[in-house]
Amino acid sequence: MRTDPVEYEGARTPVRDDLREAHRFILDKVRSPGTWWSGAERGAIAAEARGAARCALCRERRQSLGAVRGRHDGPHTLPENVVDTIHRIRSDPARLSRSWFDGVIAGGLEVTRYVELVSVTSVMAGLDYFARALGVEPLPLPEPRAGEPSRNRPAGAKEAGAWVPMIDPADAAGPEADLYGGGDFVPNIVRALSLVPDEVRLLRRSTDAHYVPVAQIPDPTYRRALARPQMELVAARVSALNQCFY
Amino acid sequence: MLRVSGQVEGQAVELTAVTDKTAGDAGVPHGARLLAFTDAAMGEDDALLDRERRALRAVLSPEAFVDACALIAAFNVVDRIADATGIPLDPMLYAASGDVRAELRLARFGSAANTPGAV
Numbered sequence: 001m002r003t004d005p006v007e008y009e010g011a012r013t014p015v016r017d018d019l020r021e022a023h024r025f026i027l028d029k030v031r032s033p034g035t036w037w038s039g040a041e042r043g044a045i046a047a048e049a050r051g052a053a054r055c056a057l058c059r060e061r062r063q064s065l066g067a068v069r070g071r072h073d074g075p076h077t078l079p080e081n082v083v084d085t086i087h088r089i090r091s092d093p094a095r096l097s098r099s100w101f102d103g104v105i106a107g108g109l110e111v112t113r114y115v116e117l118v119s120v121t122s123v124m125a126g127l128d129y130f131a132r133a134l135g136v137e138p139l140p141l142p143e144p145r146a147g148e149p150s151r152n153r154p155a156g157a158k159e160a161g162a163w164v165p166m167i168d169p170a171d172a173a174g175p176e177a178d179l180y181g182g183g184d185f186v187p188n189i190v191r192a193l194s195l196v197p198d199e200v201r202l203l204r205r206s207t208d209a210h211y212v213p214v215a216q217i218p219d220p221t222y223r224r225a226l227a228r229p230q231m232e233l234v235a236a237r238v239s240a241l242n243q244c245f246y
Numbered sequence: 247m248l249r250v251s252g253q254v255e256g257q258a259v260e261l262t263a264v265t266d267k268t269a270g271d272a273g274v275p276h277g278a279r280l281l282a283f284t285d286a287a288m289g290e291d292d293a294l295l296d297r298e299r300r301a302l303r304a305v306l307s308p309e310a311f312v313d314a315c316a317l318i319a320a321f322n323v324v325d326r327i328a329d330a331t332g333i334p335l336d337p338m339l340y341a342a343s344g345d346v347r348a349e350l351r352l353a354r355f356g357s358a359a360n361t362p363g364a365v
């Protein structure tokens with residue numbers, strides 16, 4: 001069953017077709033079985049990511065300099081450690097650290113499942129920020145699709161200076177030959193999710209529609225209706241507000 | 247890319263406007279409106295966001311306004327992925343951005359610890 005087309009009927013501004021199609025694609029992937037999580041679990045991750053934006057504990061933690069204990073706003077269907085991981089990534093990414101990540105993995109969340117969770121949480125943040133900026137309600141989450149995760153761990157993924165294993169462009173072969181699009185320069189942000197290759201494909205589709213096609217990123221003359229300096233100014237301010245060094 | 251794309255357009259971009267909320271329009275057309283809208287979309291004040299949205303739509307085409315919304319979405323995605331996977335800044339970008347990182351004092355961000363030598 002195909003995921004319904006996305007319409008932004010409440011918007012006072014028409015949303016271009018490629019964005020609406022990308023949003024349909026993202027929602028379709030969110031509700032479908034992934035590599036390590038089922039469709040129902042991915043949908044639950046998406047729902048937690050959405051809920052984190054209004055979570056009282058997350059708000060209190062953002063405003064505090066120290067550790068704040070408590071329970072995240074619910075109800076929850078995922079284990080508590082998974083819920084906390086989603087909420088922290090969604091609501092306060094600036095405070096994520098290597099020691100925090102090591103604790104998450106030591107707590108029993110496999111790194112493959114962690115990477116997929118990061119992807120779903122992050123693309124949902126994107127969808128919801130888009131709706132907020134546009135001035136419409138967030139898109140409804142579709143019903144999950146039945147089926148089993150594929151459980152495919154790519155042989156080429158290895159330690160490469162990040163917290164998580166990644167596939168080097170030179171090792172992107174076989175089923176992963178398409179992963180990086182054949183560009184000369186593959187930035188780490190494109191490689192970041194490569195332990196779960198389908199999430200790289202999802203990120204590239206999202207980036208192509210919301211920013212610029214990955215291969216065009218280094219071209220300063222590439223633009224949309226906004227001129228490139230206007231685009232980069234918005235991008236840089238978002239990253240500054242998120243306190244993202246990358 | 248902000249500085250380079252500004253040079254291509256013949257604009258002297260004021261980089262400090264990225265982190266200094268009193269620094270004006272950054273030398274970019276409608277820069278102040280874009281920054282105020284971005285700040286509002288990232289914040290929690292719905293009434294302020296309504297005002298800034300109206301103000302931005304008054305100066306941009308509908309297509310350009312949607313682009314601004316899409317960019318806010320895009321970088322909320324990639325910032326989270328970058329910070330949650332602990333990727334370092336690519337060596338080529340690191341080498342080319344030393345002056346920008348220093349001017350904007352980006353080493354104060356916690357995720358700078360993911361890039362060797364950045365802190």
